[in-house]
Amino acid sequence: MNESKKTSIFLPHEERNGKPLDLFFLWCAANIGILGLVYGAIIIGFKLSFFQSVLVTIVGSLSFILVGIMSLAGKETGAITFILSRAPFGFKGNYIPSIIALVGHMGWLSINVCTGTLTTVSLFVTLGFKSNNILTAISLGIFIILVLISVLFSHETLIKIQTIFTYLFGSLTLIILAILIPKTNWNLLLNMKSGSWIGNFLPAVAFVMAGTGISWSSASADYSCHQNPKNSSRSVAASVTLGGAVPLIIIMGVGLLLSTAVPDLANSSNPTQVIRGALPRWIAIIYYLTAIGGLTPQCFLGLKSSKLLLDAINIHAKNASVVIFQALIIIILPSYILFIAQDFQGTLESFLGILGKLLAAWSSVFFIDYLFIRKKHGYSRKLLEDKNFNPINYRGVISWLIGFVVGLLFSNTFIFNGPFAVGIFKGNSLNVLLTFVVSGAVYYFIGVLSGKSTVYTESTGGELNE
Structure with missing residues (x-):
């Protein structure tokens, strides 16, 4: 590889031969993890009817359309997400959102490592071992080794592995669904009273969106940049x-149904372990093995995106140094959650509370910038490569800050209690959705409708759109 390819922020055309179906299997395997079962049980905790709970899973999950549309920017340019983020935020203005996204990636990676560790513990317990801190430490070590081995995977190998685990885990999930249907307390489930559409349903949707589409948006273009630019945009987004x-x-x-058979699912310190009580032993063993295998390449997505984020803020560290840094993070943070905090659900919700708003504000600005400016005018090399041309795009930065501050005022966190975190905004993730709407609206008015967008559309360096 010559020097120009080493320093280029764009993927060479010869490496952009991906197909839309590749993205389907990659994102499918990344989201079919066992953590989704806990999400289903948490939805029930919002005191909704069965119909409302099902609707929450559908509406909340479809927030992934945000990732689908944002991924088109990667397909059109061959650049990763936070290189493209320089357009609405500026070269230097993009540093803070990039660092926050890096923290977010490492946080989600730690959550996934915790999930993988707890799943490994559950496997050992199902095989007859006694659950204790020593077993948890051994399981953590085993899973971390599996994750670090996955660093050796190429993008093509990752796609193949994700495809295999999509079929395996998906098939097992359907089998478990068939087992759970007759065990489900349908009388209890169907007679749950409807909750308020504003006070219960909307916060539940916001919770799912914060943990799915909004959280994954920061990696939206990191894998679509491998797509052939001639691929149909509609096919890629779909x-x-x-x-x-x-x-x-x-x-x-499945988590909704499981919550009636396993009432403690959402509140358990090891939610994966209580699942085995509702399953035949042999199915539980296979399910855990497949879940562990599926979580490993899923964690690799976090590792890879973290490395790409470092490159986006011009921290070009050696691969060995990055791996050591990542290894320390996925040892220290999961150890704190598993051995000190011992509150998996509480940690997850606190994490989403802070990082969710920051990422929601960023993704909203990026989304509006692409949809109303970039889709029409395209990205230019000068805009993304010349740090003196667009050092700070104040419209994007201001929109991001306003959205985050408004969201903070409507939320209660471990560091700040917002004065407006009352009523429907009390104790939930609805402020994340508010943050997304406010940041996008502000950017639309001061960035799109202002008519002062020369810095956005300058193309003297050559358009990147094919």
Whole structure:
């Protein structure tokens, strides 16, 4: 590889030969994980009827259309998400959102490592071992080794592995669904009273959106940049959207049914372990093995996107240094969650509370920029490569900050209690959805309708759209 390819922020054309179906399997395997079962049980906790709960899984999961549309920017340019983010935020203005996204990636990676560790513990317990801290430490070590081995995978190998685990885990999920249907307390499920559409339903949808479409949006173009630019945009967007939404709807639906057979599912310190009580032993063993195998390449997505984010903010570290840094993170954070906090669900919800708003504000600005400016005018090399041409795009940065501050005022966190976090905004993720709407609206008015968009459409460096 010559020097120009080493330093280029764009993927060479010869490496852009992906097909839309590749993205379907990649995102499908990334979202069919066992954590979705817990999401289903948490939805029930919003005190909704069965119909409303099912509707939450569908509407919330379809937030993946955000990832689908944003991924088109990668297909059209061959650049990763946070290189493209330089357009609405500026070269230097993009640093803070990039660092926050890096923290988000490492946070989600840690959550997934915790899930993989707890699943490994559940497997050992099902095989007859006694659950204790020593077993948890051994399981953490085993899973971390599996994750770090996955670093050796190429993009093509990852696609193949994700495809295999999509079929395996998906088939097993359907088998478990068939087992759970006769065990489900349908009388209890169908007689649950309807909750308020504003006070219960909307916060539940916001919770699912914060943990799915909004969270994954920061990696939207990281894999679509491998797509052939001549591929149909509609096919690419549909493959990403359905690849993320379909498995989420199915796995969270199973979680809804499972919540009646396993009432403690959402509140358990190890939610994966209580699942085995509702399944035949042999099915539980196979399910856990497949879940562990599926979580490993899923964690690799977080590792790869973290490395790409470092490149986006011009931190070009050696691969060995990056792996050591990532290894330390996925040892320290999961160890804290598993051995000190011992509150898996609480940690997950606190994490979504802070990072969710920051990422929601960023993704909204990126989404509006692409949909109303970039889709028409395209990205230019000068805009993305010349740090002096567009150092700080104040319209994007201001929109991002306003959305985040408004969301913070309507939320209660461990560091700040917002004065407006009352009523329907009390104790839920509805503020994340509010943040998304506010940031996008502000950017639309001051960035799109202002008529002062020369910095956005400058193309003297050559258009990247094919």
